[in-house]
Amino acid sequence: MAGEIFTQLVDAHYTPLYRFALSLTRNTSDACDLTQQTFFIWARKGEQLRDAAKAKSWLFTTLYREFLRGRRRGDHLTALEDLPPGESDPAAPEVDVVTGMDAGLVVEALQEVEEVYRVPLTLFYLEELSYKEIADSLEVPIGTVMSRLSRGKAQLRAALAKKEAGSRNKVVPFASHKERKHS
Amino acid sequence: MNNDEAKFILRAYRPNGGDASDAMFGAALEQARQDPALARWLEGQQSFDRAVADKLRTIVPPADLRAAILAGAGVSQRTARSWWRQPRWLGLAASVLIIFAVGVTAVWTSRAQASDGDALPVFATDYVAGGFFLKRHNANVDDLRAWLATQNAPLPKDLPEGFAQLRSLGCKTLDYRGKDVSLLCFGEGKEYHLFVARRDDFPVMPASAVPQFLMRKGYSSAAWADDKNQYVVVTEDSLDALKKCLHCTGS
Numbered sequence: 001m002a003g004e005i006f007t008q009l010v011d012a013h014y015t016p017l018y019r020f021a022l023s024l025t026r027n028t029s030d031a032c033d034l035t036q037q038t039f040f041i042w043a044r045k046g047e048q049l050r051d052a053a054k055a056k057s058w059l060f061t062t063l064y065r066e067f068l069r070g071r072r073r074g075d076h077l078t079a080l081e082d083l084p085p086g087e088s089d090p091a092a093p094e095v096d097v098v099t100g101m102d103a104g105l106v107v108e109a110l111q112e113v114e115e116v117y118r119v120p121l122t123l124f125y126l127e128e129l130s131y132k133e134i135a136d137s138l139e140v141p142i143g144t145v146m147s148r149l150s151r152g153k154a155q156l157r158a159a160l161a162k163k164e165a166g167s168r169n170k171v172v173p174f175a176s177h178k179e180r181k182h183s
Numbered sequence: 184m185n186n187d188e189a190k191f192i193l194r195a196y197r198p199n200g201g202d203a204s205d206a207m208f209g210a211a212l213e214q215a216r217q218d219p220a221l222a223r224w225l226e227g228q229q230s231f232d233r234a235v236a237d238k239l240r241t242i243v244p245p246a247d248l249r250a251a252i253l254a255g256a257g258v259s260q261r262t263a264r265s266w267w268r269q270p271r272w273l274g275l276a277a278s279v280l281i282i283f284a285v286g287v288t289a290v291w292t293s294r295a296q297a298s299d300g301d302a303l304p305v306f307a308t309d310y311v312a313g314g315f316f317l318k319r320h321n322a323n324v325d326d327l328r329a330w331l332a333t334q335n336a337p338l339p340k341d342l343p344e345g346f347a348q349l350r351s352l353g354c355k356t357l358d359y360r361g362k363d364v365s366l367l368c369f370g371e372g373k374e375y376h377l378f379v380a381r382r383d384d385f386p387v388m389p390a391s392a393v394p395q396f397l398m399r400k401g402y403s404s405a406a407w408a409d410d411k412n413q414y415v416v417v418t419e420d421s422l423d424a425l426k427k428c429l430h431c432t433g434s
Contacts (some may be wrong), residue, residue, distance in 0.1 A: 130197070153194060
Protein backbone atom coordinates (compact mmCIF):
# COMPACT_ATOMS: atom_id res chain seq x y z
CA MET A 1 0.00 0.00 0.00
CA ALA A 2 2.81 2.36 0.95
CA GLY A 3 4.44 1.50 -2.36
CA GLU A 4 1.24 2.38 -4.22
CA ILE A 5 1.02 5.74 -2.50
CA PHE A 6 4.63 6.42 -3.26
CA THR A 7 4.11 5.54 -6.93
CA GLN A 8 1.10 7.87 -7.08
CA LEU A 9 3.17 10.61 -5.52
CA VAL A 10 5.93 10.10 -8.06
CA ASP A 11 3.49 10.08 -10.97
CA ALA A 12 1.81 13.25 -9.77
CA HIS A 13 4.90 15.31 -9.17
CA TYR A 14 8.05 14.02 -10.80
CA THR A 15 7.54 15.89 -14.06
CA PRO A 16 7.10 19.41 -12.60
CA LEU A 17 9.85 18.66 -10.10
CA TYR A 18 12.17 17.68 -12.93
CA ARG A 19 11.30 20.90 -14.78
CA PHE A 20 12.06 22.90 -11.65
CA ALA A 21 15.33 21.01 -11.19
CA LEU A 22 16.27 21.65 -14.81
CA SER A 23 15.83 25.38 -14.36
CA LEU A 24 18.06 25.25 -11.28
CA THR A 25 20.83 22.95 -12.45
CA ARG A 26 20.77 23.86 -16.14
CA ASN A 27 21.58 20.34 -17.25
CA THR A 28 19.60 17.16 -17.68
CA SER A 29 21.84 14.84 -15.72
CA ASP A 30 21.93 16.97 -12.57
CA ALA A 31 18.21 17.66 -12.87
CA CYS A 32 17.56 13.90 -12.89
CA ASP A 33 19.85 13.40 -9.90
CA LEU A 34 18.18 16.18 -7.98
CA THR A 35 14.70 14.85 -8.72
CA GLN A 36 15.72 11.35 -7.68
CA GLN A 37 17.36 12.64 -4.55
CA THR A 38 14.18 14.49 -3.61
CA PHE A 39 12.04 11.37 -3.84
CA PHE A 40 14.72 9.38 -2.11
CA ILE A 41 14.50 11.75 0.85
CA TRP A 42 10.75 11.44 0.75
CA ALA A 43 11.10 7.67 0.92
CA ARG A 44 13.25 8.07 4.02
CA LYS A 45 11.45 10.87 5.77
CA GLY A 46 8.22 11.58 3.95
CA GLU A 47 6.10 9.46 6.22
CA GLN A 48 6.88 11.96 8.95
CA LEU A 49 4.74 14.45 7.07
CA ARG A 50 1.29 13.96 8.52
CA ASP A 51 -0.55 16.32 6.19
CA ALA A 52 -0.55 14.60 2.80
CA ALA A 53 -1.97 17.75 1.22
CA LYS A 54 1.36 19.41 1.87
CA ALA A 55 3.34 16.76 0.03
CA LYS A 56 3.67 18.86 -3.10
CA SER A 57 5.06 21.88 -1.24
CA TRP A 58 7.32 19.57 0.75
CA LEU A 59 8.77 18.06 -2.42
CA PHE A 60 9.45 21.41 -4.09
CA THR A 61 10.94 22.77 -0.87
CA THR A 62 13.11 19.71 -0.41
CA LEU A 63 14.31 19.79 -3.99
CA TYR A 64 15.33 23.42 -3.63
CA ARG A 65 17.10 22.78 -0.33
CA GLU A 66 18.94 19.84 -1.82
CA PHE A 67 19.98 22.01 -4.72
CA LEU A 68 21.37 24.61 -2.32
CA ARG A 69 23.06 21.93 -0.25
CA GLY A 70 24.46 20.09 -3.20
CA ARG A 71 26.02 22.84 -5.20
CA ARG A 72 29.31 24.42 -4.44
CA ARG A 73 28.77 27.26 -2.05
CA GLY A 74 28.84 30.73 -3.48
CA ASP A 75 25.93 32.28 -1.75
CA HIS A 76 25.38 35.70 -3.13
CA LEU A 77 21.62 35.66 -3.02
CA THR A 78 20.96 37.83 -0.01
CA ALA A 79 22.46 40.95 -1.51
CA LEU A 80 19.57 41.09 -3.91
CA GLU A 81 16.96 40.23 -1.33
CA ASP A 82 14.70 43.24 -1.28
CA LEU A 83 15.17 45.16 -4.43
CA PRO A 84 12.16 47.25 -5.38
CA PRO A 85 9.98 46.03 -8.23
CA GLY A 86 10.80 47.02 -11.77
CA GLU A 87 9.25 50.28 -12.82
CA SER A 88 8.13 49.08 -16.19
CA ASP A 89 8.05 46.01 -18.37
CA PRO A 90 10.91 46.01 -20.85
CA ALA A 91 10.31 45.30 -24.49
CA ALA A 92 9.45 41.65 -24.99
CA PRO A 93 8.73 39.53 -28.02
CA GLU A 94 5.11 39.29 -29.01
CA VAL A 95 3.22 36.46 -27.42
CA ASP A 96 2.91 34.82 -30.84
CA VAL A 97 6.67 34.84 -31.14
CA VAL A 98 7.04 33.18 -27.74
CA THR A 99 4.42 30.64 -28.74
CA GLY A 100 6.33 29.89 -31.92
CA MET A 101 9.66 29.62 -30.15
CA ASP A 102 11.26 26.29 -29.47
CA ALA A 103 10.60 25.27 -25.87
CA GLY A 104 14.31 24.71 -25.37
CA LEU A 105 15.01 28.34 -26.23
CA VAL A 106 12.39 29.50 -23.73
CA VAL A 107 13.97 27.32 -21.05
CA GLU A 108 17.39 28.67 -21.99
CA ALA A 109 16.06 32.20 -21.58
CA LEU A 110 14.61 31.25 -18.21
CA GLN A 111 17.95 29.81 -17.18
CA GLU A 112 19.61 33.13 -17.99
CA VAL A 113 17.52 34.86 -15.35
CA GLU A 114 19.54 35.40 -12.17
CA GLU A 115 19.02 32.55 -9.77
CA VAL A 116 17.50 34.66 -7.04
CA TYR A 117 14.68 35.55 -9.42
CA ARG A 118 14.68 32.35 -11.45
CA VAL A 119 13.71 30.11 -8.56
CA PRO A 120 10.38 31.79 -7.70
CA LEU A 121 9.77 32.57 -11.37
CA THR A 122 10.04 28.91 -12.38
CA LEU A 123 7.77 27.88 -9.53
CA PHE A 124 5.31 30.53 -10.69
CA TYR A 125 5.33 29.28 -14.29
CA LEU A 126 5.00 25.68 -13.22
CA GLU A 127 1.73 26.88 -11.67
CA GLU A 128 1.92 24.21 -9.01
CA LEU A 129 2.37 26.55 -6.04
CA SER A 130 0.70 29.80 -5.07
CA TYR A 131 2.79 32.84 -4.18
CA LYS A 132 2.20 32.01 -0.50
CA GLU A 133 3.46 28.46 -0.98
CA ILE A 134 6.45 29.76 -2.94
CA ALA A 135 7.22 32.11 -0.05
CA ASP A 136 7.00 29.19 2.39
CA SER A 137 9.20 27.00 0.22
CA LEU A 138 11.89 29.62 -0.15
CA GLU A 139 11.46 30.85 3.41
CA VAL A 140 11.12 34.47 2.34
CA PRO A 141 8.33 36.99 2.96
CA ILE A 142 5.45 37.19 0.49
CA GLY A 143 6.52 40.70 -0.52
CA THR A 144 9.94 39.38 -1.46
CA VAL A 145 8.37 36.74 -3.70
CA MET A 146 6.26 39.39 -5.43
CA SER A 147 9.31 41.58 -5.88
CA ARG A 148 11.39 38.72 -7.25
CA LEU A 149 8.63 37.69 -9.65
CA SER A 150 8.44 41.22 -10.93
CA ARG A 151 12.16 41.49 -11.47
CA GLY A 152 12.39 37.94 -12.79
CA LYS A 153 9.75 38.55 -15.41
CA ALA A 154 11.59 41.66 -16.55
CA GLN A 155 14.80 39.68 -16.94
CA LEU A 156 12.98 36.86 -18.72
CA ARG A 157 11.40 39.25 -21.20
CA ALA A 158 14.79 40.75 -21.94
CA ALA A 159 16.36 37.29 -22.35
CA LEU A 160 13.56 36.15 -24.66
CA ALA A 161 13.89 39.28 -26.75
CA LYS A 162 17.60 38.57 -27.09
CA LYS A 163 16.96 34.95 -28.07
CA GLU A 164 14.36 36.00 -30.56
CA ALA A 165 16.68 38.56 -32.13
CA GLY A 166 19.48 36.01 -32.21
CA SER A 167 17.40 33.39 -33.95
CA ARG A 168 16.15 35.98 -36.44
CA ASN A 169 19.70 36.92 -37.37
CA LYS A 170 20.58 33.31 -38.02
CA VAL A 171 17.96 32.98 -40.75
CA VAL A 172 19.42 33.18 -44.23
CA PRO A 173 16.85 34.52 -46.65
CA PHE A 174 16.01 31.89 -49.19
CA ALA A 175 16.48 34.31 -52.11
CA SER A 176 20.02 35.30 -51.18
CA HIS A 177 20.90 31.65 -50.54
CA LYS A 178 19.62 30.79 -53.97
CA GLU A 179 21.49 33.65 -55.56
CA ARG A 180 24.75 32.60 -53.93
CA LYS A 181 24.25 29.04 -55.05
CA HIS A 182 23.91 29.98 -58.66
CA SER A 183 26.42 32.80 -58.77
CA MET B 184 -4.03 51.42 -4.83
CA ASN B 185 -2.54 52.95 -7.95
CA ASN B 186 -1.93 51.04 -11.17
CA ASP B 187 1.74 50.41 -10.42
CA GLU B 188 0.77 48.78 -7.14
CA ALA B 189 -1.93 46.76 -8.88
CA LYS B 190 0.57 45.58 -11.49
CA PHE B 191 3.02 44.60 -8.78
CA ILE B 192 0.39 42.35 -7.22
CA LEU B 193 -1.01 41.00 -10.49
CA ARG B 194 2.38 39.85 -11.71
CA ALA B 195 2.03 37.06 -9.14
CA TYR B 196 -1.39 36.02 -10.46
CA ARG B 197 -1.02 32.62 -12.09
CA PRO B 198 -2.32 32.37 -15.66
CA ASN B 199 -4.17 29.12 -14.95
CA GLY B 200 -6.58 30.90 -12.61
CA GLY B 201 -5.29 29.04 -9.60
CA ASP B 202 -5.35 32.25 -7.57
CA ALA B 203 -8.86 33.35 -8.55
CA SER B 204 -10.22 32.80 -5.06
CA ASP B 205 -7.31 34.49 -3.30
CA ALA B 206 -8.54 37.67 -1.64
CA MET B 207 -5.20 39.42 -2.08
CA PHE B 208 -5.80 39.72 -5.82
CA GLY B 209 -9.43 40.86 -5.44
CA ALA B 210 -8.85 44.61 -5.26
CA ALA B 211 -6.22 44.59 -8.04
CA LEU B 212 -8.46 42.55 -10.34
CA GLU B 213 -11.38 44.85 -9.62
CA GLN B 214 -9.22 47.82 -10.49
CA ALA B 215 -8.31 46.14 -13.79
CA ARG B 216 -12.02 45.72 -14.51
CA GLN B 217 -12.54 49.44 -13.97
CA ASP B 218 -9.48 50.70 -15.81
CA PRO B 219 -9.21 49.77 -19.52
CA ALA B 220 -5.48 50.51 -19.65
CA LEU B 221 -4.77 48.28 -16.71
CA ALA B 222 -7.09 45.64 -18.20
CA ARG B 223 -5.08 45.65 -21.43
CA TRP B 224 -1.86 45.38 -19.50
CA LEU B 225 -3.24 42.44 -17.52
CA GLU B 226 -4.42 40.70 -20.66
CA GLY B 227 -0.96 41.08 -22.22
CA GLN B 228 0.72 39.93 -19.03
CA GLN B 229 -1.49 36.88 -18.74
CA SER B 230 -1.02 35.95 -22.39
CA PHE B 231 2.72 36.19 -22.03
CA ASP B 232 2.70 34.19 -18.79
CA ARG B 233 0.46 31.55 -20.34
CA ALA B 234 2.75 31.22 -23.36
CA VAL B 235 5.81 30.73 -21.14
CA ALA B 236 3.98 28.30 -18.85
CA ASP B 237 2.81 26.31 -21.89
CA LYS B 238 6.37 26.09 -23.16
CA LEU B 239 7.61 24.90 -19.80
CA ARG B 240 4.97 22.18 -19.82
CA THR B 241 6.36 20.74 -23.03
CA ILE B 242 9.64 19.85 -21.30
CA VAL B 243 9.52 16.11 -20.80
CA PRO B 244 11.77 14.29 -18.33
CA PRO B 245 14.08 11.57 -19.68
CA ALA B 246 12.19 8.35 -20.31
CA ASP B 247 13.98 6.39 -17.60
CA LEU B 248 13.67 8.93 -14.80
CA ARG B 249 10.41 7.60 -13.37
CA ALA B 250 11.71 4.05 -13.27
CA ALA B 251 14.95 5.24 -11.67
CA ILE B 252 13.06 7.10 -8.95
CA LEU B 253 10.86 4.13 -8.18
CA ALA B 254 13.77 1.71 -8.24
CA GLY B 255 16.03 3.84 -6.08
CA ALA B 256 13.64 5.30 -3.55
CA GLY B 257 11.35 2.29 -3.49
CA VAL B 258 14.12 0.04 -2.33
CA SER B 259 15.05 2.52 0.38
CA GLN B 260 11.65 1.95 1.97
CA ARG B 261 12.68 -1.57 2.82
CA THR B 262 14.72 -2.29 5.83
CA ALA B 263 17.96 -3.33 4.30
CA ARG B 264 20.26 -3.93 7.19
CA SER B 265 20.15 -7.65 7.47
CA TRP B 266 23.24 -8.01 5.31
CA TRP B 267 25.29 -6.42 8.05
CA ARG B 268 24.38 -9.27 10.33
CA GLN B 269 25.69 -11.84 7.90
CA PRO B 270 28.80 -13.67 9.08
CA ARG B 271 30.92 -12.58 6.13
CA TRP B 272 30.37 -8.95 6.98
CA LEU B 273 30.92 -9.49 10.65
CA GLY B 274 34.16 -11.22 9.80
CA LEU B 275 35.30 -8.36 7.66
CA ALA B 276 34.28 -5.93 10.33
CA ALA B 277 36.26 -7.85 12.91
CA SER B 278 39.35 -7.57 10.78
CA VAL B 279 38.92 -3.82 10.71
CA LEU B 280 38.64 -3.89 14.49
CA ILE B 281 41.91 -5.72 14.81
CA ILE B 282 43.60 -3.21 12.57
CA PHE B 283 42.12 -0.44 14.62
CA ALA B 284 42.71 -1.96 18.04
CA VAL B 285 46.42 -2.53 17.57
CA GLY B 286 47.04 0.81 15.98
CA VAL B 287 47.97 4.08 17.45
CA THR B 288 45.59 6.86 16.63
CA ALA B 289 47.21 9.92 15.23
CA VAL B 290 45.38 13.19 14.84
CA TRP B 291 46.45 15.47 12.09
CA THR B 292 46.20 18.99 13.30
CA SER B 293 47.65 20.69 10.30
CA ARG B 294 47.77 20.17 6.60
CA ALA B 295 50.24 22.91 5.92
CA GLN B 296 52.72 20.40 4.61
CA ALA B 297 50.47 18.29 2.52
CA SER B 298 52.02 15.13 1.21
CA ASP B 299 50.62 12.34 -0.90
CA GLY B 300 49.65 10.67 2.35
CA ASP B 301 47.24 13.34 3.40
CA ALA B 302 46.35 14.56 -0.08
CA LEU B 303 43.47 12.13 -0.49
CA PRO B 304 41.86 12.98 2.88
CA VAL B 305 42.22 16.68 2.09
CA PHE B 306 40.74 16.19 -1.34
CA ALA B 307 37.91 14.09 0.12
CA THR B 308 37.09 16.65 2.79
CA ASP B 309 37.08 19.51 0.32
CA TYR B 310 34.91 17.45 -2.01
CA VAL B 311 32.32 16.83 0.69
CA ALA B 312 32.47 20.43 1.89
CA GLY B 313 31.86 21.62 -1.65
CA GLY B 314 28.69 19.57 -2.02
CA PHE B 315 27.88 17.01 -4.68
CA PHE B 316 25.15 14.88 -6.18
CA LEU B 317 25.05 11.11 -5.98
CA LYS B 318 24.71 9.06 -9.14
CA ARG B 319 23.11 6.00 -7.58
CA HIS B 320 20.71 5.91 -4.66
CA ASN B 321 19.95 2.76 -2.77
CA ALA B 322 19.60 1.66 0.83
CA ASN B 323 21.07 -1.70 -0.08
CA VAL B 324 24.85 -1.48 -0.15
CA ASP B 325 25.05 -4.61 -2.28
CA ASP B 326 23.23 -2.72 -5.00
CA LEU B 327 25.76 0.09 -4.69
CA ARG B 328 28.65 -2.36 -4.91
CA ALA B 329 27.09 -3.95 -7.98
CA TRP B 330 26.66 -0.56 -9.60
CA LEU B 331 30.24 0.44 -8.82
CA ALA B 332 31.40 -2.85 -10.31
CA THR B 333 29.65 -1.99 -13.55
CA GLN B 334 31.59 1.28 -13.55
CA ASN B 335 34.85 -0.62 -13.00
CA ALA B 336 35.31 1.57 -9.91
CA PRO B 337 37.21 0.58 -6.74
CA LEU B 338 35.17 -1.62 -4.42
CA PRO B 339 35.52 -1.53 -0.65
CA LYS B 340 36.93 -4.74 0.69
CA ASP B 341 35.96 -4.13 4.29
CA LEU B 342 33.52 -1.72 5.84
CA PRO B 343 33.74 -0.49 9.42
CA GLU B 344 31.20 -2.23 11.58
CA GLY B 345 29.98 1.12 12.88
CA PHE B 346 28.52 1.64 9.46
CA ALA B 347 26.04 -1.11 10.27
CA GLN B 348 24.18 1.49 12.32
CA LEU B 349 23.91 3.70 9.26
CA ARG B 350 21.72 3.41 6.25
CA SER B 351 23.44 3.51 2.88
CA LEU B 352 22.29 6.49 0.86
CA GLY B 353 24.00 6.08 -2.46
CA CYS B 354 27.24 6.27 -4.36
CA LYS B 355 29.06 7.75 -7.27
CA THR B 356 32.42 7.62 -8.95
CA LEU B 357 34.75 10.55 -9.30
CA ASP B 358 38.09 11.38 -10.74
CA TYR B 359 41.10 12.04 -8.54
CA ARG B 360 44.40 12.69 -10.26
CA GLY B 361 43.14 10.90 -13.33
CA LYS B 362 42.13 7.76 -11.42
CA ASP B 363 38.70 6.45 -10.47
CA VAL B 364 37.65 6.85 -6.87
CA SER B 365 34.42 5.44 -5.46
CA LEU B 366 32.32 7.37 -3.02
CA LEU B 367 29.69 5.63 -0.89
CA CYS B 368 27.50 7.64 1.45
CA PHE B 369 25.86 6.44 4.62
CA GLY B 370 23.83 8.29 7.15
CA GLU B 371 21.14 8.40 9.71
CA GLY B 372 21.11 12.00 10.82
CA LYS B 373 24.78 12.75 10.33
CA GLU B 374 26.23 11.53 7.06
CA TYR B 375 29.43 9.52 6.59
CA HIS B 376 31.13 9.57 3.20
CA LEU B 377 33.51 6.73 2.34
CA PHE B 378 36.05 7.31 -0.43
CA VAL B 379 37.76 4.24 -1.89
CA ALA B 380 40.85 4.42 -4.09
CA ARG B 381 42.93 1.54 -5.44
CA ARG B 382 46.37 1.29 -3.86
CA ASP B 383 47.83 0.37 -7.23
CA ASP B 384 46.66 3.69 -8.60
CA PHE B 385 48.49 5.61 -5.88
CA PRO B 386 51.59 3.56 -5.08
CA VAL B 387 53.44 6.41 -3.35
CA MET B 388 50.73 6.98 -0.78
CA PRO B 389 51.50 5.62 2.66
CA ALA B 390 49.41 2.53 3.26
CA SER B 391 48.86 2.56 6.96
CA ALA B 392 46.37 0.09 8.34
CA VAL B 393 46.04 2.39 11.32
CA PRO B 394 43.34 4.99 10.90
CA GLN B 395 44.73 8.50 10.73
CA PHE B 396 42.43 11.30 11.77
CA LEU B 397 42.09 14.81 10.48
CA MET B 398 39.91 17.78 11.27
CA ARG B 399 39.41 20.18 8.39
CA LYS B 400 36.79 22.77 7.54
CA GLY B 401 34.64 21.50 10.38
CA TYR B 402 34.65 17.94 9.04
CA SER B 403 36.23 14.93 10.68
CA SER B 404 37.97 12.34 8.57
CA ALA B 405 39.81 9.09 8.99
CA ALA B 406 42.10 7.41 6.47
CA TRP B 407 43.52 3.91 6.37
CA ALA B 408 44.41 1.22 3.89
CA ASP B 409 44.17 -2.51 3.43
CA ASP B 410 46.08 -4.63 0.95
CA LYS B 411 43.87 -3.50 -1.88
CA ASN B 412 42.56 0.00 -1.27
CA GLN B 413 43.04 3.35 0.38
CA TYR B 414 40.00 4.48 2.40
CA VAL B 415 38.93 7.86 3.66
CA VAL B 416 35.79 8.53 5.68
CA VAL B 417 34.59 12.12 5.93
CA THR B 418 31.76 13.18 8.20
CA GLU B 419 30.23 16.30 9.61
CA ASP B 420 29.98 14.35 12.86
CA SER B 421 32.53 14.98 15.62
CA LEU B 422 35.95 13.38 15.68
CA ASP B 423 34.94 11.46 18.79
CA ALA B 424 31.83 10.18 17.06
CA LEU B 425 33.90 9.11 14.08
CA LYS B 426 36.39 7.30 16.31
CA LYS B 427 33.51 5.66 18.11
CA CYS B 428 31.97 4.63 14.80
CA LEU B 429 35.21 3.02 13.68
CA HIS B 430 35.87 1.57 17.09
CA CYS B 431 32.50 -0.18 16.91
CA THR B 432 34.03 -2.47 14.39
CA GLY B 433 34.41 -5.31 16.77
CA SER B 434 33.25 -4.31 20.18
